[in-house]
Amino acid sequence: MTKHKDNQTEEQILEAAQQVFQAKGMDGARMQEIADKANINKAMLHYYYRSKQLLFEAVFKKAFALLAPQLNAILNDDSALEDKIRSFTHNYISFMMKHPYLPNFIIQELNRNPKFIESLKNNVAFPNISKFKTQVEEEVEKGTIVSVNAEQLFINILSLNVFPFVASPLIKAFTNVDDKAYKAMLEDRKTAVSDFIINAIKK
Amino acid sequence: MTKHKDNQTEEQILEAAQQVFQAKGMDGARMQEIADKANINKAMLHYYYRSKQLLFEAVFKKAFALLAPQLNAILNDDSALEDKIRSFTHNYISFMMKHPYLPNFIIQELNRNPKFIESLKNNVAFPNISKFKTQVEEEVEKGTIVSVNAEQLFINILSLNVFPFVASPLIKAFTNVDDKAYKAMLEDRKTAVSDFIINAIKK
């Protein structure tokens, strides 16, 4: 119990900031609300993070660092394509059901400030398609899957997995489904999406 | 040239508001910026629309009214399922390439305020899945497509078509693709996506 209270406060702030920023975005978030949620004085936010912008960036980078390994699972893992699709879909949906704010937060703030992505490319293990592209091209050549463009396939996989988390209010409304039933549908998607994708590319 | 100048001003405001709201969201938008873009005094915004909230709602409803018919094309049209998937994909991507801000704007603001969807259900021709569901179930019974849940299929179609517009900065970064090449990829998707979907459900 020597001097870890500082670390603890810093963590409290980051935790509270994460909640507020992810729920309301950079522009909608209020420093006072973050301070209240962290049970500290507003000046502490500036003591530890200097400015709203820097606090936001800390939250954003932490969120992105959480997402990146998920994506690298499909882009850089060594297993066979079909296995990867199944495990990625299963794992990604499980993961996002625990962090439902994440994808929307990242997409929204990246749209607000596209330059922001440049700093991420340096700081975090940034997902890259090249290895996945080689693998897809090999499988096409071997004849195990139909001829597909690797980028398009990647976009399709990503779309089918991410979109239901980004657009949930809209989809719920169109399909006349409540929260509970929507969760059940997401649960089904852990296998339904991979079946769908594999069906689409299997010869 | 009698008394349409009023209408003209009102339109200028709505047009400017649309640009600013869609680029920066409700919270990030500034009334002064809208006024400047419309080349009018800030007080005029309140003269015609009373408040930021009401101006925003006018913009939002107009945007949603533009989107809804697109979705009704796949949900309520009478043509055969396969034809619908092909024409929807083609038309939706063409349409969104002309209005790239639209889907992100609607999704973002609906996440910010999910209650908002209730008022839409009354005002606009709100897309509904029921007819589409019947059609899918019939085709499954006839044996022309594999056994799929209609809601899941709808989500898949929507995901594959919408997501690339919502997450473009992210996808561009992962696939190392610039603006021009991304547009070409979207162009390809007009047929690639429908092929993908039909492959996935065809027996």
Add this chain to the structure above:
DNA sequence: ATAAGGTTTAACCATTTGGTTAACAAAAGT
């Protein structure tokens, strides 16, 4: 004990922001 260093708080500040007001200009109705 006490000096030094980091930590925390209440009060304060400058700027921004949505919104209002009162006067003025332009049509439109009589």
Add this chain to the structure above:
DNA sequence: ACTTTTGTTAACCAAATGGTTAAACCTTAT
């Protein structure tokens, strides 16, 4: 002609907001 209604503007206002400050409070090493 003149009165009323509608459209437009500059100046103004109160509240909110990100950020600062100066003093108080701990903790710890000397």
